[in-house]
Each structure stands twice: as C-alpha cells, then as structure tokens.
Amino acid sequence: MNMPRKELYHHYQLEIETLSPVSIGCKSQLTSRGEYFLTGNKTHFIDQDGISEILYQNLTEEDKKEYLATVLNQGVDFNFTDFFKNKGISLEQIPISRSLSFIGDATLVNKNRLLKLHIKSGADENQNNSAYFPGSSLKGMIRTAMVYVHLKSHPELVSKFADKINNWSQIDKYELSKEWKVLEDSIIGKEANQLRIADTQNISDTDMAVYQVRREPLYFTESDSELDWLEECVDKGHKIFGALTYVQKNTKELACINFVPNILLGLNEWMTDMLDFEILEIEKSNMPKKEIVLAQLKSLIESSLQNNEYAAIARLGSGKTFMFNTILLLLEKGLRERILMTVLKTDSIKTRILCSHEKAPLKGWIKLNLRKL
Known part of the structure; x- marks a missing residue:
C-alpha cells in the first residue's frame, strides 16, 4: 500500500521596497x-x-x-x-x-x-x-531569473536553442517567445509549480x-x-508586503533547504548581468541625458553586489522586454545581431520607457527582502 506523500509548507514574508516608480x-x-x-x-x-x-x-x-x-x-x-x-x-x-x-x-x-x-x-x-502587485508578475520575474541562471551554467542547452533559431529561414518574435516558453517549462516547470506567491497587500x-x-x-x-x-x-x-510559500513535496527532498535563498541569489546574478548589458547598450546610444540614466544603473549594480541570499534588486513591470533581453544576453553576438536586425529593429527592445523626471528617469526597480516565518 502506497503511503500518501507528505508535503511541507515553507512560508516567507516578502517585503518589496520601491526604488523607483513602479507600474503594473x-x-x-x-x-x-x-x-x-x-x-x-x-x-x-x-x-x-x-x-x-x-x-x-x-x-x-x-x-x-x-x-x-x-x-x-x-x-x-x-x-x-x-x-x-x-x-x-x-x-x-x-x-x-x-x-x-x-x-x-x-x-x-x-x-x-x-x-x-x-x-x-x-x-x-x-x-x-x-x-x-500581482503574485503572477512577481513569480514570472523570479521564474525568468531561475531559467537564466540554469542556462548560464548549461551552455549545451543554449546551443540547442540557438541551433533551432539559426535553422529558421525567417525569425519571428512570436515563434521566438513560444520556443522560449517551451525551454522555460522544460527547465523550471516542476519547481515553479512548487513556488507560490500571493498578491501583495492593497496599496x-x-x-x-x-x-x-x-x-x-x-x-x-x-x-x-x-x-x-x-x-x-x-x-x-515605499514598502509593500506579500507572502511567498515553497511547497516541499516530501520530507526527503533536500533541495528545498537552498531553493528559496537561491531564488534571490539568482535574481541578483540575473539583474547584475542585465544591468551590465543595459549599460553597454546605453553607452553606445545617443539617448538624450543618457549620463543620468547610466549613473542610476551603475548605482543599482552597486546595490545588487551588496545583497545576500535574503535580498535582491529586480525590475518589475517590463516582462516582454526583459524576456527578449534575457534571450539576447545568452546568445552569441552573431545571432543576437540577427535577431535585433530582423525582428526587433522597430520593437520596444530598441527603446526604453523612462520617467520624464530629469533627476530620476528610471522606473520599475524594486528591492526584495525575504524573512522566514
């Protein structure tokens, strides 16, 4: 007779501090x-x-x-x-x-x-x-970070993904999104289902x-x-509070001990790489007042480097742009340029949404803090 699986629930308080204006x-x-x-x-x-x-x-x-x-x-x-x-x-x-x-x-x-x-x-x-702040938006952000960190340490999966795109006669951004979703599910499907993030308190x-x-x-x-x-x-x-729960499927599952701390370590790694990439893109650009934007981005990198497994910075409310930027970040320069030239040359990937406020143009940046309950 099979014994029912024992599930353990690991609860965390999620504190979200807005580092810039944020809009979902x-x-x-x-x-x-x-x-x-x-x-x-x-x-x-x-x-x-x-x-x-x-x-x-x-x-x-x-x-x-x-x-x-x-x-x-x-x-x-x-x-x-x-x-x-x-x-x-x-x-x-x-x-x-x-x-x-x-x-x-x-x-x-x-x-x-x-x-x-x-x-x-x-x-x-x-x-x-x-x-x-919807729990689904927070979970989507974390999911992408987890996939990025996994792919960064498994270049063979990135090569397989790149080979598939290279075989296309024409790159289509919708097909690109679909293939990325398939790749995400194959990597993080099970773990993502065990991660539950509630909508935050009302603001x-x-x-x-x-x-x-x-x-x-x-x-x-x-x-x-x-x-x-x-x-x-x-x-x-401002600080907004929510809740994160990790469902441990059985008592023998040891991965849960490091799973939640690794989420924020992964977020910091993803965001630091993303910020480095963003700084290079903006340094090459002729965007007006780019020096102010660059100074703010570099300040965010400093903040991410000072974080630990219970704190991370992240960008919330720009899902599609960050998905494409994540793909570009993983690919070799030749394929990256091909995607930019054929698919995204008139898309949001070549623009940035900024606040008109001269001294603080960035938007969407938050700091996450976790506390075990």
Missing part, C-alpha cells in the same frame, strides 16, 4: 477629455456620475452639444478646466473621486494624453479600488503618484516624434 498596467486607461485633469502638481480623477449631474444642471443644450462634440474629436486639444470656467463653473465645483501627486510637465493640462492605470483589486479594475493612495513617462529611442534621430503619456504608479520609497 491593466487594460483601463483614462483620457484628459473629461476623465481626469491636472492642476500644478496634482492629478484629479473626475467622478463620472457627478460630472454628468453638473452637465445636466448647468449647461444649455448647445453647451452640451459643444462639450460632446469636442470630447469626441480626438484630434483637438481640449482644455477641460478652461471649458468649464468659460461656462461659469469653477474647478471647486468639479466633482473629484480621488487626487494623486503629479510628477511631470504641468503644461500638459490642455494636451490629449492617456493616463494608464495601475492594476487594481476588484473585477472591474475600477479607479477607486486599491492598487497591488494606499498615499503611496501612489501619476508620472509622465516617455518612450525614448536608444538611437535618436531628428525624425523621431516624442511619444509620452501618463502612468499611475506606486511611488518610490
């Missing part, structure tokens, strides 16, 4: 055409039920038609606050559901820019619900801010048009 996006976004407005260093989210009441009570039928026609005309810059002032409605009368700090160019007040919202609790991801609005961000080409030309938008972020300098 969702499908929800707002426009400046009646959903939010800026005043100096504040972003105000408009109560939609309340604004409908204001429109109904204070505007004539012609005013309402003008408002709707302007809002629906996406090609026209629309100064929401000026429109209402001209109709005799003060800013104080506009109903606000919530307000967050704004870090960016205050002259954006009359520009049509999207505001991308951070993922929220609740099925509808309503802007009034609380932000959090208070006092820890949130709206940042102006931009997509910055590594190789800027005069023909490049500026592309920027706003993002709701967890602001830098």
Whole structure:
C-alpha cells in the first residue's frame, strides 16, 4: 500500500521596497477629455456620475452639444478646466473621486494624453479600488531569473536553442517567445509549480503618484516624434508586503533547504548581468541625458553586489522586454545581431520607457527582502 506523500509548507514574508516608480498596467486607461485633469502638481480623477449631474444642471443644450462634440474629436486639444470656467463653473465645483501627486510637465493640462492605470483589486479594475502587485508578475520575474541562471551554467542547452533559431529561414518574435516558453517549462516547470506567491497587500493612495513617462529611442534621430503619456504608479520609497510559500513535496527532498535563498541569489546574478548589458547598450546610444540614466544603473549594480541570499534588486513591470533581453544576453553576438536586425529593429527592445523626471528617469526597480516565518 502506497503511503500518501507528505508535503511541507515553507512560508516567507516578502517585503518589496520601491526604488523607483513602479507600474503594473491593466487594460483601463483614462483620457484628459473629461476623465481626469491636472492642476500644478496634482492629478484629479473626475467622478463620472457627478460630472454628468453638473452637465445636466448647468449647461444649455448647445453647451452640451459643444462639450460632446469636442470630447469626441480626438484630434483637438481640449482644455477641460478652461471649458468649464468659460461656462461659469469653477474647478471647486468639479466633482473629484480621488487626487494623486503629479510628477511631470504641468503644461500638459490642455494636451490629449492617456493616463494608464495601475492594476487594481476588484473585477472591474475600477479607479477607486486599491492598487497591488500581482503574485503572477512577481513569480514570472523570479521564474525568468531561475531559467537564466540554469542556462548560464548549461551552455549545451543554449546551443540547442540557438541551433533551432539559426535553422529558421525567417525569425519571428512570436515563434521566438513560444520556443522560449517551451525551454522555460522544460527547465523550471516542476519547481515553479512548487513556488507560490500571493498578491501583495492593497496599496494606499498615499503611496501612489501619476508620472509622465516617455518612450525614448536608444538611437535618436531628428525624425523621431516624442511619444509620452501618463502612468499611475506606486511611488518610490515605499514598502509593500506579500507572502511567498515553497511547497516541499516530501520530507526527503533536500533541495528545498537552498531553493528559496537561491531564488534571490539568482535574481541578483540575473539583474547584475542585465544591468551590465543595459549599460553597454546605453553607452553606445545617443539617448538624450543618457549620463543620468547610466549613473542610476551603475548605482543599482552597486546595490545588487551588496545583497545576500535574503535580498535582491529586480525590475518589475517590463516582462516582454526583459524576456527578449534575457534571450539576447545568452546568445552569441552573431545571432543576437540577427535577431535585433530582423525582428526587433522597430520593437520596444530598441527603446526604453523612462520617467520624464530629469533627476530620476528610471522606473520599475524594486528591492526584495525575504524573512522566514
């Protein structure tokens, strides 16, 4: 008679410290055409039920038609606050559901820019619900780090992966992603299933801010048009708590003793290599203000080198870009250049998303700390 397997659960408290603004996006976004407005260093989210009441009570039928026609005309810059002032409605009368700090160019007040919202609790991801960091995002980041460290010590697996790509007549980024997923599952499938990371605690609005961000080409030309938008972020300098559990499948399984500490050692190794690679890429570029970016990246490397098995730095919220960068980091230069030239030359791999804040442009960086419970 087979005895049932005994499972042991190893619980850890996960502390996440934001080293820069961090945003985990969702499908929800707002426009400046009646959903939010800026005043100096504040972003105000408009109560939609309340604004409908204001429109109904204070505007004539012609005013309402003008408002709707302007809002629906996406090609026209629309100064929401000026429109209402001209109709005799003060800013104080506009109903606000919530307000967050704004870090960016205050002259954006009359520009049509999207505001991308951070993922929220609740099925509808309503802007009034609380932000959090999904456990799936944290686990995906850790999974990629574990795969990278394994492949780095098993070059024969990298060679096999590279041979398959070299045999393709044309490199397709979707096929590349699919092959990488197959490789990941073959390496870390079992261990990943034994690792469970819960969604973090809800994050208070006092820890949130709206940042102006931009997509910055590594190789800027005069023909490049500026592309920027706003993002709701967890602001830098805050601590958010979550939980990590490792499921030991049987009492004879000794690997679990080092498994969790090795996660953070692996994260530090992956991130240090990634930062070295990133610094080389940016040093070759003509990105505006690249010296500020380089100084921040080098500071992150110093931080990673000072960490131990219970602390690590990591980049959260840029899954696809970091997946491709991880692939490139493992491959030989010839194949790396072929991928860059054929697949990713117009893709996000040749740009970086940065905050418009001059002194602190990086976003997405966190420090993880683990404590055994």
